[in-house]
Amino acid sequence: MVSSDTEAIHGHEFYDAGTGSFKVPLYLSSVFEHPDRRTGKARLSDRGFELKYSREENPTVRAFERVLAKLEHASDSLAFSSGMAAVATALFSALRSGDTILLSKECYGTTQELALDLRRYGVKTVLAGPDTDGLLAEIRPGVSLVVVETMSNPLLRVVDLKELARGCAEAGARLLVDNTFTTPLLCNPIADGAWGSVHSVTKYLAGHNDVVGGALALDEGGDVTELWDSRRRLGTIMGPFEAYLSLRGASTLRVRFEAQCRSAQSLAEYLADHPRVSSVHYPGLPDSEYHALAARLFTGGLYGGVVSFKVKGGRERALSALKRVKVIKPSPSLGGVESLLTYPLLSGSKNMSPSIREELGIGEDLLRLAVGLEDVEDLKADIAQALK
Ligand SMILES: Cc1ncc(COP(=O)(O)O)c(C=O)c1O
Numbered sequence: 001m002v003s004s005d006t007e008a009i010h011g012h013e014f015y016d017a018g019t020g021s022f023k024v025p026l027y028l029s030s031v032f033e034h035p036d037r038r039t040g041k042a043r044l045s046d047r048g049f050e051l052k053y054s055r056e057e058n059p060t061v062r063a064f065e066r067v068l069a070k071l072e073h074a075s076d077s078l079a080f081s082s083g084m085a086a087v088a089t090a091l092f093s094a095l096r097s098g099d100t101i102l103l104s105k106e107c108y109g110t111t112q113e114l115a116l117d118l119r120r121y122g123v124k125t126v127l128a129g130p131d132t133d134g135l136l137a138e139i140r141p142g143v144s145l146v147v148v149e150t151m152s153n154p155l156l157r158v159v160d161l162k163e164l165a166r167g168c169a170e171a172g173a174r175l176l177v178d179n180t181f182t183t184p185l186l187c188n189p190i191a192d193g194a195w196g197s198v199h200s201v202t203k204y205l206a207g208h209n210d211v212v213g214g215a216l217a218l219d220e221g222g223d224v225t226e227l228w229d230s231r232r233r234l235g236t237i238m239g240p241f242e243a244y245l246s247l248r249g250a251s252t253l254r255v256r257f258e259a260q261c262r263s264a265q266s267l268a269e270y271l272a273d274h275p276r277v278s279s280v281h282y283p284g285l286p287d288s289e290y291h292a293l294a295a296r297l298f299t300g301g302l303y304g305g306v307v308s309f310k311v312k313g314g315r316e317r318a319l320s321a322l323k324r325v326k327v328i329k330p331s332p333s334l335g336g337v338e339s340l341l342t343y344p345l346l347s348g349s350k351n352m353s354p355s356i357r358e359e360l361g362i363g364e365d366l367l368r369l370a371v372g373l374e375d376v377e378d379l380k381a382d383i384a385q386a387l388k
Pocket residue numbers: 082083084085108149153178180181199200201202212213214333
């Protein structure tokens with residue numbers, strides 16, 4: 001067995017004997033010969049699904065899926081047109097009318113909106129947590145699916161996945177973990193006992209702020225038929241060009257993400273000493289209440305590439321910093337080469353219920369910095385001038 005770093009580059013196992021190319025081509029074809037005129041039968045992909053139409057199965061998409069499955073130590077994976085397409089297809093496939101879904105209160109806002117929408121189809125939605133104990137208290141028999149994020153957004157709370165997986169197993173629930181913020185390099189939810197690990201590939205996996213995509217890695221003993229059928233019916237598959245870029249992104253994930261984590265750590269320490277900053281939320285800081293848990297759960301002494309902080313002077317000062325950054329761009333999202341600063345009340349947390357926002361501490365003074373690959377000293381200088 002080779003390491004994940006080698007799998008990230010070679011895990012698709014592509015080789016074209018005709019040309020000798022080991023780079024996966026971009027198969028833009030929407031259709032494939034069906035049946036194969038040489039054999040009279042349908043061509044099958046490596047996992048046995050018919051290869052005839054790109055809404056169902058596409059060789060470039062398949063190459064990315066194979067690499068992601070290896071990085072996630074999963075039996076298989078499926079790629080989607082966005083992170084939300086992955087979440088929506090997973091919920092559509094896993095839930096039935098009368099089921100109960102439990103979500104962390106600090107799940108990505110749109111995931112919460114989607115789960116709350118399911119009420120109209122007879123699915124009961126419960127919001128709990130956001131910390132491990134609060135979630136465990138609500139994971140009871142009768143709950144069929146639990147959705148959490150490895151590190152919450154925007155306040156970067158960390159949950160104990162092994163404990164949650166144990167609680168889910170006892171209650172007979174499936175655990176679906178959004179691993180976007182930590183990537184398979186810091187965390188492997190399936191190895192910790194989760195049913196599935198979902199990604200906004202838009203973020204670190206593709207990594208350049210030029211792809212919208214999603215993925216779901218699964219531990220189904222290799223049988224992803226039910227989810228594959230849901231994806232086929234909903235039409236939520238990733239496009240081949242996005243898959244091509246995501247495959248390239250995955251091959252450089254280690255070097256990009258490690259650099260982003262190191263810069264984020266350095267920026268968190270810088271912000272913690274900044275006179276215009278009242279608090280910093282980053283699990284890599286030794287005084288973070290999540291530091292010990294993150295140190296135990298995350299590999300490599302790394303704590304992610306996002307830092308949130310509260311600015312003295314509230315909304316006015318926070319929005320002024322957002323206007324004044326130069327190297328850093330004011331924009332939502334994370335995981336790309338450009339550093340992005342966002343005001344959560346106007347982006348990811350905008351549609352959350354105000355009472356939950358208040359309970360979680362997502363206030364008017366909060367900014368979230370997604371660290372890119374620029375020189376960290378240039379980023380510090382940019383923050384210094386923006387906060388002046
Ligand atoms: C943690 C998390 N999960 C899922 C999503 C949704 O992903 P996408 O924007 O690719 O649909 C996002 C988007 O920001 C996210 O931050």
